[in-house]
Amino acid sequence: TNKYGDLKKIFKEHKGEHPVYEELYGRWQKAGVDYWVNGSKELCDEIVKLLGDNSLRIR
Known part of the structure; x- marks a missing residue:
């Protein structure tokens, strides 16, 4: 799959x-x-599912 394309869609x-x-x-x-x-939360869950646990940082 194209993770970059999937991320843009998300x-x-x-x-x-x-x-x-x-x-x-x-x-x-x-x-x-x-x-x-x-x-x-749904956004965060989708990003982690696509890219992994350490892929997201919220500030």
Whole structure:
């Protein structure tokens, strides 16, 4: 499966006002507004299911 594509789909399904940051090549970058999320438990559960237990950090 294409995890990046699956993650984009999850973000779009849980669109909201919380910015998303991603670590790429050892640097943290803020994703575009189109990928901001609502921060729901369902969103978090889907991300962990797709990417694993250590894939999500909430601040």
